[in-house]
Amino acid sequence: MREFFEMGGYGSYVWASLAVFLTVMAVELWSARAQQRRQLAQVRDRMRRSAARSRNTP
């Protein structure tokens, strides 16, 4: 098992590569999702404000 993690002495390079790959992919997906949530929240915000305006001006 220890031998597997050492990767013939190249463990730090090999596992760092895998970590960079997985981290960047996770952040990338998270940012895509966040963008979607932000856009929908903006639409709701705008709807609330226009609803408030139409209430205030009869």
Next chain:
Amino acid sequence: MNTLTYWFHKLGSPPTFHRIATRVEPWCLALALALGAIGLYGGFVLAPRDYQQGDAYRIIFVHVPCAWMGLFAYAFMAVNAFIALVWRIKLNEVLAMASAPVGAAFTFVTLVTGSLWGKPMWGTWWTWDARLTSELFLLFLYFGVIGLHNAIEDRRQAARAASFLALVGVVNLPIVHFSVNWWNTLHQGSTVRLFGPSKIDASMLWPLLLMALATHIWFFASVLARARAGLIELDAGKDWVRKLAQDDAS
């Protein structure tokens, strides 16, 4: 109007595309994760050591699929940019802009993992040979497209300006791919070939191809997610988006 153009127009309409994308995206993601898990297990655990590079060669299983995706995402972006510029189709503008951050992410991983591979094998983190330089230029092109898209206020004008830059940058793609053949480089030539035999043992090839498939599907999942957000932004005042926002809140 024949059936093909009918479906083309239907799919190109933002509400329909959004509905289909919402349904397809989780499946793409699940499939990419499953294939990626098998591919990584195959590459990092099952595949044998390389006769020359020992275990360090295992970086290939993330480096090469990401490198392919960096080029693929750019080609996808350029095709959509071309359609967006000529036909001014909203969906293609959104798709072109959606692929830029994903492509940049893949290109970034390519450069970093390549560096992590270069240090132990070549003896340097970085060298200015034609392959590495053109790959770095690819990353800057992605940054340029993203930056230009964010810099212009009007969203549709921004998308078209950035599309234009994306299209001009397409000349870099053959340079990245063929740099190892056209010039003397430190980077080695292509291992996996579409035509002719690949120069990699079958026991190492299958995890590599599986990873390539997984990253392709991942790319489409991410593009769909970003395209959905882009369509919502462009159609913010439309009824279908208002309805969606209300449904999402409840």
Next chain:
Amino acid sequence: MTPTRKRRLIIVSLVLAAVAVAATLIALTLGENTNYLYSPSEVHAGHVPADATFRLGGVVLENSVKRASDSLRVDFIVTDRFKEMPVQYTGILPDLFREGQSIVATGKMQGDHFAATQILAKHDETYMPPEVHDAIDKAKHAQAPLAGAAPEREQ
């Protein structure tokens, strides 16, 4: 296609073609300068200006590596199988450095030998398990005497 779309199509295509031509011209002019390394034959033919720092590429000649016992100094010969070039280097070598391996040395000429300041190892695009490599090696050795013997049998 409407006339406006046709016009846009033509404009976009023309811009694309212009950029492609420009890029090709730049690539062709760069041509020589973009070469990352020079081979021993090119150095012997005088393609490299004197006193210039450049990269020398080639294979480490078999049985040519001499390591100093008291320092990190290494002497070896780089060959492209046509011409040879003696190289002198002091420092840590990359893991892939071995006889028969392609390397890239950065440095300049010092008299008749190349004084390197950096040694990089180049590896090829072939990947295989050690057992497969051994098997191929064995097959090659088995073939070699046969190939040599073939003409003799004809006589």
